Amino acid sequence: MSNRTMASLMRRAKVDPMDCYQCGKCAAGCPMANSMDLNSRQIMHCTQLGEAAYNKLISSEAIWLCTGCNVCHERCPHDVDIPSVIEQARYDAIEKGKIRRKSKIFNDIFLTNLKLTGKSQEAFLALIYNMVSLDIFQDMNSVPHMLRHKLVSVLPEFIKNPKEVSNTMEKSKEWGKAEK
Amino acid sequence: MMKYSFFPGCSMGSTAKCYRLSLEYVCRQIGMDLYEIDGWNCCGATSAHVMNEVMGLALPALSLAKAEKNFPHLDIATGCAACYSRLKTAAHHCKNDAGVRYQVEKTIGMPYEAKREVLNFMDIFGTEEAMTAMQEKIRRPLKGLKVACYYGCLNVRPAAITGAPDRENPMTMENIISLSGADCIDWSFKTECCGGAHQNDATTETRPLVDVIIRNAVANGAQCIVTACPLCNMNLEMRQKEYERIFGTPRIPVFAFTELIAIAMGAHWNEIALDAHYTDASKIIAEAIRAGKEADVK
Known part of the structure; x- marks a missing residue:
């Protein structure tokens, strides 16, 4: 999209950057703030700086580490919808190919599973993710327990009509294109 | 209806x-x-x-x-x-x-x-009709069992969408669990985030979230944690060996909140697959059932 700017991002997020008075209550409650290159207060500061800070915001790792827990928005004394800003920043990052490596791997595998079967395939998601991301042994010590107690299936499971889901996913993508 | x-x-x-x-x-x-x-x-x-x-x-x-x-x-x-x-x-x-x-x-x-x-x-079992119906079916109360009710994020937030009456200290799950005869502890991390799906793609960043949740539950005297979400449950429960190794986190059984109600209603161990849990809970459950029976006799 041509108008990927801070102004358009904030319009889509339905947030006025000047509503934030930088008190930092959001970052104080954020479970991920310690690991973020930009914490929630700094993200709002970027939006106030406008176009100059646009690239900094959408290239940050923070927007991919946000768990979407909504603590920031709930505790904000001025009701600033920070998760909405982060969500729109992610869409812009995707558009510009700036998506965090591991997030891209995880989401791509998740959505491919969904497209093929209509369901999330927990076991396959974890297994393929480990191979592609090279975190081969992540969570693998739980596998014997899961198999013994039939907590995961060794074969993928399908919903009644996976085609409906893949059609919905394809059509969803067309809306984005139409906006351009 | x-x-x-x-x-x-x-x-x-x-x-x-x-x-x-x-x-x-x-x-x-x-x-x-x-x-x-x-x-x-x-x-x-x-x-x-x-x-x-x-x-x-x-x-x-x-x-x-x-x-x-x-x-x-x-x-x-x-x-x-x-x-x-x-x-x-x-x-x-x-x-x-x-x-x-x-x-x-x-x-x-x-x-x-x-x-x-x-x-x-929680909305559904928390209605007066459901609470009354559940109360009538409790056959073996879990006396003295100390439970930490964990809500996580998305059952409560954002309140504009969920309509949760209390976003910082919700009590619906406590009200339901109390029917089982167990005691719900007061603790600080009931609506903290477990990391969700980021436990897969941002492990070093999200593993500590669960460590502090479990520690806070244990520090407040909980013998088990109950959840109302499959992913919260898995995140709190599945990697406890790993947490013990990395952070020295104490181990604690984690249940879905319906499991405690089912046990108190008399569900057989195999009927609800209690052995499929990662951390053995048979001891604390058996103890609570025994305490419940003794109190009944008195």
Whole structure:
């Protein structure tokens, strides 16, 4: 999209950057703030700086580490919808190919599973993710327990009509294109 | 009338086996009917709404539209916090924004009017009718069992969508668990985030979140934690050996909240697959049942 700017991002997020008075209550409650290159207060500061800070915001790792827990928005004394800003920043990052490596791997595998079967395939998601991301042994010590107690299936499971889901996913993508 | 359309979600068929079995057990006991949505699909959490805004609304709306078509007079029940959040968000936007509704209906190729509510099982079991029905079926109270009720994020937040009356210190789960005779502890981390799906793709950043949740529950005297979400349950429970090794985190059994109710109603160990848990809970449960019987005799 041509108008990927801070102004358009904030319009889509339905947030006025000047509503934030930088008190930092959001970052104080954020479970991920310690690991973020930009914490929630700094993200709002970027939006106030406008176009100059646009690239900094959408290239940050923070927007991919946000768990979407909504603590920031709930505790904000001025009701600033920070998760909405982060969500729109992610869409812009995707558009510009700036998506965090591991997030891209995880989401791509998740959505491919969904497209093929209509369901999330927990076991396959974890297994393929480990191979592609090279975190081969992540969570693998739980596998014997899961198999013994039939907590995961060794074969993928399908919903009644996976085609409906893949059609919905394809059509969803067309809306984005139409906006351009 | 306790009848609901039921959106099970993907985990209910796999990793949340104990949750599903106990949920169905409790429903059978109190005469609550769940009608599984015919041809339901994954709500897309967590990837769909992260990658594409319309997809994040259309995927849950597809299942909701089917529920509306098959059971137009029933509210929709779901047991997973992420499914609940996505379904409820889609319903909320379709109900309040004609533009979004038009976009969603075009995308899923079905009408969807968002007439019925999306509810989680705390809403459902927390009603007076359900609480009374459950109370009548309690056969062996779990006396003295110290329970930490963990809500996580999405069952409560964002309050504008969930309508949760108390976003910092919700008490619905405590009210329900109290029926089992167990004691619910007061603690600080009941609505903290478990990391959700980021426990897969941002492990070093999210592992400490669970460490502090478990530590706070144990520090306040909990013998077990109960959850109302398959993913919260898995995140709190599955990697406890790893947490013990890395952070020295204490180990503690983690249940779905329906499991404790089912046990107190007299469910057999195998009937609700209690041995499928990662941390052995047989000792604390047996002790609570024994204490319950002794109190009964007195």
